[in-house]
Amino acid sequence: MGFLKGKRALITGVASNRSIAWGIAQSMAREGAELVLTYENDKLGGRAEKFAAELGSAKTILCDVSQDSNIAEMKDELAKHWDHLDILVHSIAYAPREELEGMYLDAVTREGFRTAHEISSYSFAALAKSLRSMMAEGGAMLTLSYIGAERSMPGYNVMGLAKASLEANVRYLAQSLGGEGIRVNGISAGPIKTLAAAGIKGLKQMLQFYEVTAPLGRGVTTEEVGNTAAFLCSDLASGITGEITYVDGGFNTVGISPRIAEET
Numbered sequence: 001m002g003f004l005k006g007k008r009a010l011i012t013g014v015a016s017n018r019s020i021a022w023g024i025a026q027s028m029a030r031e032g033a034e035l036v037l038t039y040e041n042d043k044l045g046g047r048a049e050k051f052a053a054e055l056g057s058a059k060t061i062l063c064d065v066s067q068d069s070n071i072a073e074m075k076d077e078l079a080k081h082w083d084h085l086d087i088l089v090h091s092i093a094y095a096p097r098e099e100l101e102g103m104y105l106d107a108v109t110r111e112g113f114r115t116a117h118e119i120s121s122y123s124f125a126a127l128a129k130s131l132r133s134m135m136a137e138g139g140a141m142l143t144l145s146y147i148g149a150e151r152s153m154p155g156y157n158v159m160g161l162a163k164a165s166l167e168a169n170v171r172y173l174a175q176s177l178g179g180e181g182i183r184v185n186g187i188s189a190g191p192i193k194t195l196a197a198a199g200i201k202g203l204k205q206m207l208q209f210y211e212v213t214a215p216l217g218r219g220v221t222t223e224e225v226g227n228t229a230a231f232l233c234s235d236l237a238s239g240i241t242g243e244i245t246y247v248d249g250g251f252n253t254v255g256i257s258p259r260i261a262e263e264t
């Protein structure tokens with residue numbers, strides 16, 4: 001029997017078969033969860049339906065997190081389908097492409113800063129606000145971050161600041177919802193070539209640097225992130241909340257890699 005048997009999970013952010021959310025959806029379905037997938041706009045609706053069909057009977061609902069009305073409509077639609085929710089996965093980020101070029105200070109603008117923070121961080125709180133009433137029996141919420149929240153990374157720019165805000169969001173949401181039996185956690189994943197990551201210049205070099213630096217000597221897969229997500233959202237992780245868990249092959253633990261030392 002899967003360790004998520006009987007759990008109902010709402011998963012945002014499946015845009016392609018490379019999406020981290022797709023890895024999470026597959027792991028959760030394998031462990032027995034029933035799923036609903038949300039999609040950002042009509043253009044992605046057909047794809048979402050195709051992915052949902054691959055998972056069996058998953059339902060799909062439109063949800064553009066930039067609109068409170070859209071979040072409310074999504075919740076109403078979800079409430080018609082399920083009387084409660086156990087798991088929310090927030091796998092959403094966006095910054096205008098020009099913000100992810102060159103040096104942070106040259107690229108950052110007031111509007112780009114606002115958009116990146118609103119879509120990539122506030123939206124987690126907005127979804128939590130809307131869906132907590134469907135988690136009256138407790139549950140788990142999860143989001144996806146990156147080490148650019150803590151350290152400057154080339155081309156990550158304003159997204160790093162938005163991820164720092166998102167990680168703080170995890171801690172404050174955990175505090176706000178702990179009394180309701182709802183756990184809130186984040187995964188800081190290593191770089192993976194997805195649609196969102198493709199916008200970052202130098203991604204190829206970044207992936208190569210992980211191979212040289214991370215103790216595992218390689219990057220990570222969406223399946224590995226998915227398996228950790230499934231664990232964190234399951235009752236196996238009932239004592240864990242407010243945490244950011246790294247799934248990055250150990251990259252964050254290294255000062256200087258022996259592989260670099262050997263080469264010099």
Ligand SMILES: NC(=O)c1ccc[n+]([C@@H]2O[C@H](COP(=O)([O-])OP(=O)(O)OC[C@H]3O[C@@H](n4cnc5c(N)ncnc54)[C@H](O)[C@@H]3O)[C@@H](O)[C@H]2O)c1
Pocket residue numbers: 012013014015016018019020021039040044063064065066090091092093094119144145146188189190191192193194195196197
């Ligand atoms: N790929 C990586 O290297 C990496 C590493 C660490 C963390 N992450 C994070 O993982 C999460 C998922 O990204 P991904 O890499 O799987 O890329 P992806 O492009 O597959 O997913 C990003 C998702 O965000 C959704 N989105 C953007 N704006 C939205 C809006 N207004 N409303 C609703 N949905 C919206 C897109 O539709 C898409 O499904 C993001 O938070 C990303 O920052 C990615």
